[in-house]
Amino acid sequence: MREIVLQTRNLSKRYKHFTxxxxxxxxxxxxxxxxxxxxxxxxxxxxxxxxxxxxEASGGEFEIFSKKGTAAAAQKKRIGCLIENPSFxxxxxxxxxxxxxxxxxxxxxxxxxxxxxxLVQLSDVKDKKFRKFSLGMKQRLGIALAVLDxxxxxxxxEPINGLDPLGISExxxxxxxxxxxxxxxxxISSHILSELYLVANRFFFIEKGKMLKEITREExxxxxxxxxxxxxxxxxxxxxxxEQKLGITNYKVIDAGELRIYEEHVKPExxxxxxxxxxxxxSGIFESGISLEDxxxxxxxxxxxx
Amino acid sequence: xxxxxxxxxxxxxxxxxxxxxIGIIIILASVSVGLRExxxxxxxxxxxxxxxxxxxxxxxxxxHTVRTEEQKKNFVVEVLSANINLYYPIIxxxxxxxxxxxxxxxIKNTLSAAVSKxxxxxxxxxxxxxxxxxxxxxxxxxxxxxxxxxxxxxxxGAAARVFAATVKQLPLLLGTASLMTMLGFFTKKAAAFNxxxxxxxxxxxxxxNALCVITESELLVKxxxxxxxxxxxxxxxxxxxxxxIMTCTCIGLAEIIMSAVIGCRIFKRSEIx
Numbered sequence: 149m150r151e152i153v154l155q156t157r158n159l160s161k162r163y164k165h166f167t168x169x170x171x172x173x174x175x176x177x178x179x180x181x182x183x184x185x186x187x188x189x190x191x192x193x194x195x196x197x198x199x200x201x202x203x204e205a206s207g208g209e210f211e212i213f214s215k216k217g218t219a220a221a222a223q224k225k226r227i228g229c230l231i232e233n234p235s236f237x238x239x240x241x242x243x244x245x246x247x248x249x250x251x252x253x254x255x256x257x258x259x260x261x262x263x264x265x266x267l268v269q270l271s272d273v274k275d276k277k278f279r280k281f282s283l284g285m286k287q288r289l290g291i292a293l294a295v296l297d298x299x300x301x302x303x304x305x306e307p308i309n310g311l312d313p314l315g316i317s318e319x320x321x322x323x324x325x326x327x328x329x330x331x332x333x334x335x336i337s338s339h340i341l342s343e344l345y346l347v348a349n350r351f352f353f354i355e356k357g358k359m360l361k362e363i364t365r366e367e368x369x370x371x372x373x374x375x376x377x378x379x380x381x382x383x384x385x386x387x388x389x390x391e392q393k394l395g396i397t398n399y400k401v402i403d404a405g406e407l408r409i410y411e412e413h414v415k416p417e418x419x420x421x422x423x424x425x426x427x428x429x430x431s432g433i434f435e436s437g438i439s440l441e442d443x444x445x446x447x448x449x450x451x452x453x454x
Numbered sequence: 455x456x457x458x459x460x461x462x463x464x465x466x467x468x469x470x471x472x473x474x475x476i477g478i479i480i481i482l483a484s485v486s487v488g489l490r491e492x493x494x495x496x497x498x499x500x501x502x503x504x505x506x507x508x509x510x511x512x513x514x515x516x517x518h519t520v521r522t523e524e525q526k527k528n529f530v531v532e533v534l535s536a537n538i539n540l541y542y543p544i545i546x547x548x549x550x551x552x553x554x555x556x557x558x559x560x561i562k563n564t565l566s567a568a569v570s571k572x573x574x575x576x577x578x579x580x581x582x583x584x585x586x587x588x589x590x591x592x593x594x595x596x597x598x599x600x601x602x603x604x605x606x607x608x609x610x611g612a613a614a615r616v617f618a619a620t621v622k623q624l625p626l627l628l629g630t631a632s633l634m635t636m637l638g639f640f641t642k643k644a645a646a647f648n649x650x651x652x653x654x655x656x657x658x659x660x661x662x663n664a665l666c667v668i669t670e671s672e673l674l675v676k677x678x679x680x681x682x683x684x685x686x687x688x689x690x691x692x693x694x695x696x697x698x699i700m701t702c703t704c705i706g707l708a709e710i711i712m713s714a715v716i717g718c719r720i721f722k723r724s725e726i727x
Contacts, residue, residue, distance in 0.1 A: 221570055238558060
């Protein structure tokens with residue numbers, strides 16, 4: 149069984165007349181790159197702020213590295229994070245800023261500063277003052293701070309904001325490297341699903357403070373993949389016919405009355421004939437499959453209708 | 455907590471603002487020593503005789519050429535009686551240690567990964583008190599040495615008297631630094647902090663003066679003349695009244711403890727943006 153790094157139960161945050169977070173349940177396992185997806189103001193940053201202690205929850209609880217309450221606060225040393233915009237002392241250089249935090253975290257080996265700067269390709273400008281940095285450089289310095297003392301969990305809030313396409317691509321590689329080589333679990337938020345899709349293995353959709361869906365990458369692929377949807381009175385019997393009569397194995401039973409076929413070149417009319425011949429009642433066969441952005445939109449519109 | 459203090463030391467001395475506080479002290483001391491005059495500011499510096507404004511303070515009332523030998527020897531302690539001037543360098547210290555963290559939004563980096571809000575508050579307060587103490591003693595030592603070099607033995611009394619005057623004033627000045635720290639955590643914005651703290655001392659005096667006139671309360675007059683910060687620092691420099699010194703020390707310590715407790719509670723509930 150996979151080790152749980154972070155788990156929330158009914159996590160809520162209310163302000164006077166506004167609910168920023170409404171009973172959110174989520175689970176992050178060790179080794180995950182966990183993508184937080186939601187529009188601006190959906191509640192992504194609020195969750196991150198609660199986890200990192202920048203604000204307190206109004207209700208619910210969370211467990212981090214199997215610790216709750218005050219014991220969870222002590223686990224903050226195992227977290228590296230970048231919440232909202234990267235903030236540093238404007239009058240200090242990149243190196244001085246990281247050295248400040250290295251001393252603060254009790255890091256003895258100052259070589260880790262150079263290592264972190266090198267990881268985000270800022271070694272050449274380490275003696276440049278933070279106030280002279282571009283937005284992209286600031287973001288990268290924020291990430292360097294997050295990885296400075298080899299944390300077990302990294303929380304990054306909209307880390308690709310302000311980066312150019314090449315910068316985004318380099319950062320993606322950095323995330324994958326940190327995850328694969330150092331085994332760092334990551335929570336990354338973004339409102340750009342297509343970007344998160346390229347790095348994350350699990351996704352959490354949130355809208356207006358409410359959890360919409362928690363899904364693995366494989367499940368997301370299946371949900372979005374082009375397929376033939378078969379609506380029938382018995383998905384079980386339908387599946388048996390598909391395998392035995394048509395040799396189709398790449399399908400998924402969604403529920404008792406729905407089944408999806410992911411194999412290409414299956415003709416709906418042939419499929420219909422075969423199913424009816426084998427006493428499977430078919431109420432509908434149609435093509436489905438949507439883009440990631442459309443999938444996200446459909447989740448949101450579902451929430452809006454609800 | 456020690457790591458936080460060490461890190462702040464590193465940061466503060468990489469910047470220029472701390473040298474501003476030291477610079478203010480050097481300029482004030484140099485002017486006083488050069489002119490052989492006590493440099494009062496604010497309420498305690500003036501008094502009225504009819505329509506005429508006259509300066510108060512024993513030494514101020516006479517030109518330095520007609521002072522007695524004893525008055526000349528007491529010159530540095532007289533200058534220390536105007537230590538309300540340290541109010542502004544202390545603002546700079548609070549700003550450099552604390553407000554820089556708020557104005558650069560770097561506080562969230564520290565709170566999200568390194569320390570709890572209570573530890574953060576206490577380490578900032580400890581550093582502010584430490585630097586304020588260092589600055590207060592630097593002021594006395596620099597003044598004493600500069601005066602000795604410039605004005606010679608005739609104007610230089612025993613170092614122990616200067617040390618005693620500084621120690622007597624210390625609790626009230628540190629109490630003020632602690633109150634400023636609380637206000638810093640309360641306002642959380644550099645501009646708001648400056649807007650509150652810079653005129654605070656004078657507004658406080660103004661309100662007290664107005665209340666004295668309106669209510670004609672003897673208690674208020676006594677408080678204004680003896681326990682209001684500027685008056686107390688002035689009296690403490692030369693006072694030998696143990697009861698008064700003890701009361702002022704207790705007031706200073708109470709300010710530190712109460713503002714720390716209130717400040718911690720306010721900060722713990724506050725949202726970090």
